[in-house]
Amino acid sequence: MSSKQTELAIHKLGIEFQNLDLSFHQMENAKAGDITSYWPGKENEEVLVCVFKGHEISEPFHRQDFFFINYAYRNSYDALSAKYDNLITIHENECYIGQPYSGYALRGNSEDEIVILGVLIKKDAFFREYLPVIYTDAELFRFFIDPQTNRFSDEFIHLSVPENHAIRTILELMAVEYADAQSDTQEILKSMLQTLLLEIARRYRLQKTATTQQTVSEQILAYMDDHSDVVTLKTIAAHFGYHPNYISALLHKETGRTFSEILLEKRMERAVLLMKNTSLSLEEISSMLGYSNHSNFYKAFKAYYGTTPREYRG
Structure with a gap:
């Protein structure tokens, strides 16, 4: 051109x-x-x-x-x-x-x-x-x-x-x-x-x-936020060069929560944003969040918010 x-x-x-x-x-x-x-x-x-x-x-x-x-x-x-x-x-x-x-x-x-x-x-x-x-x-x-x-x-x-x-x-x-x-x-x-x-x-x-200058734990939390659909302790360990056990212990020490609890929170926050602001189907949202089984998303959402995704959306 x-x-x-x-x-x-x-x-x-x-x-x-x-x-x-x-x-x-x-x-x-x-x-x-x-x-x-x-x-x-x-x-x-x-x-x-x-x-x-x-x-x-x-x-x-x-x-x-x-x-x-x-x-x-x-x-x-x-x-x-x-x-x-x-x-x-x-x-x-x-x-x-x-x-x-x-x-x-x-x-x-x-x-x-x-x-x-x-x-x-x-x-x-x-x-x-x-x-x-x-x-x-x-x-x-x-x-x-x-x-x-x-x-x-x-x-x-x-x-x-x-x-x-x-x-x-x-x-x-x-x-x-x-x-x-x-x-x-x-x-x-x-x-x-x-x-x-x-x-x-x-x-x-x-x-x-x-x-921005971040601590190691802040960097890990940011990484989890950016990759909440696919992140695991192993992928975090590979990215940052630490053992998975160290990552798990550090997160618990700094946040008082387990890796799984933090990941669930991040996925559920995104679920609500997608449900409120888009017309994507619940199945599409489930896939975007990293759930290969849609029923697992429904169960996780119900346990976290006390209501089903369909009821939440109205």
Whole structure:
């Protein structure tokens, strides 16, 4: 793919951006002035690629009913979020990722042109198609699976991306594909989006590791969180280079609970998140949690919560 193709695609999508319906509407069952924008793409689209090009951005504080990944393709801009008082700068080559209904407003004013490359994803499509991609990072999984209308503390991800990273390349490919859409473009975009999310998950893990210092037990608990569907004492021992008996004793000393008790808690927490926020069947959820026998999931859930999964879901 040539740089000329990319620039032509970005220019075309920049023009088309002006015709997208990104108008704001009063939210139902919300306080006065709480406004939202709705899916601006076609009804048969699940993934939309758009480009903002300009010297000034000044949005009102609002929400939206879809996931978005905004990438600062050229120049920087600001994002206002978290109860109106958290203003962060999204520098060139950085991502700003938001949940459905998270509140934010973009700001920018520059003599040099600001270019933002955005990928919008329908909420239902995301839950149906892309959960397995981000399932192995517990924090990222919770961010994407638990969008709430009144949640401000962790409503966005600010991701630093090295220059010429694969994330930029994939976004350019998606822009070129969307700008010259064909009958199979949505299927191709879905495939590209899976790769993009994998790269985002990897970069997120690296960024998180670089900014946190954890004890051995904290590292083990985090590993269990990320791999709750397949983790065993043996896999933890192999990963960290300790004997399984040492892992078991350390966890009990630090948490007062056994390995099995901790793992059950993590699986049950994920079960509830999936049941509340997706339309996945109980059998699909059971498999995602690592239960090869669905009846074992039902028994574990009933023992943990005192009610069956079907009764819990209503």
